[in-house]
Amino acid sequence: MCLGVPGEIVAIEENALGMTMGTVRFGGVHKEVCLAYVPDVRVGEYVLVHVGFALSRIDEDEARSVFALLEEMGELSG
Amino acid sequence: MKYVDEYRGEGEAQRFLEAIRSTITRPRTVMEICGGQTHTLIQSGIDRMLPDALTLVHGPGCPVCVTPLELIDKAIAIAQRPDVILASFGDMLRVPGSETDLLAVKARGADVRVVYSPLDAVRLAAANPDRSVVFFAVGFETTAPPNAMAVWQAKRQGLENFSILCSHVLVPPAMEAILASPDNRVEGFLAAGHVCTVMGYEEYEPIAETYRVPIVVTGFEPLDLLQGLYMTLQALEAGRWGVENQYTRSVRREGNRSAQKVVAEVFERCDRRWRGIGVIPASGYRLRPALARFDAESRFDVGDISTRESPLCIAGEILRGLKKPAECGEFGRRCTPDDPLGAPMVSSEGACAAYYRFGRRP
């Protein structure tokens, strides 16, 4: 239910009602997504999408932190 | 897919499992809150790979499961009105009410539509001015901003024929209810990463402090869950409590402020009944009084529906982490996903359904 899927923003536009919408690519699938809650995103960035709404911008550096930790752990044990 | 596949690596998972094994020194019980996390843990088999000393219990974090039976009955009653289009997320359609379910009334001619986004329901209302569109608005904090935006848009567009049947629930009060219970055995929590994406985690800090438990905000992929468990165990072994954040790629401490703002404009806190648990004070959202005209319950008088749960179902104990699905005498017998007796069996994110589907039978 609280499923959130990361996707890449390929287009941003304002709809007729003045709401910021965008096209987000999930693998090969494109979907129309409301971007009202992520006001500063740009094309090429990744957002977490839930029921047609982007709820956060995925932070690239933070996304690598799991692997940095694993490396650190490897060095400690190795 | 980027930001998905890389968190599913077998080798990395093994390294976390080793780290977990070498960290734990005595039996521990940890609860994941979110049904999506429950599903991943069981589907990926992580629960079977963890050391025996670590017991995972599964919290009440499946909104479909905890939606009260009487609300399902109300949705069904509203859907059967000839002037109504009932719009809902797909996972509510198969949830049995007292007599029938939405899918069955749809097959008999009721206009029930599955929508992907709550904005689709607003579009339906705009396109069908002679019909009344009711959106079945269930969910946790994650779904509150989309549902709030739907109401806000309907108001802006002056749509008189749009309303929501609202059953929003909130995670922190449920966690407190679990911790405050005298028979509680949960020592640490994985908090739900998508709920915290919206709300942040400031609200969890006083809970961690009061009950002296570690709470680790955790994502949904296997490596996220393993890291979250590892962090929880490290805190428990060190005798630390407090809130930590594993899911930093999506969650900031303050959450998503612009989403919180719209939610606060549309909803206010209220007491809510959780299926399988009972009423938890201040654990839900309802529409603010100024927006009462968008409330389907006051718009359609469906009367006082009273329902009764199966006395055989031990959902209350499952959802509070006191028992595991296989400890229920009806699990896999009189209760299956096709014919569920209680809350945790009604959706694939419920603990009983996840155990059943992935072969965790006694």
Ligand code: SF4
């Ligand atoms: S197996 Fe069925 S009856 Fe037993 S606790 Fe789970 S939902 Fe209730």
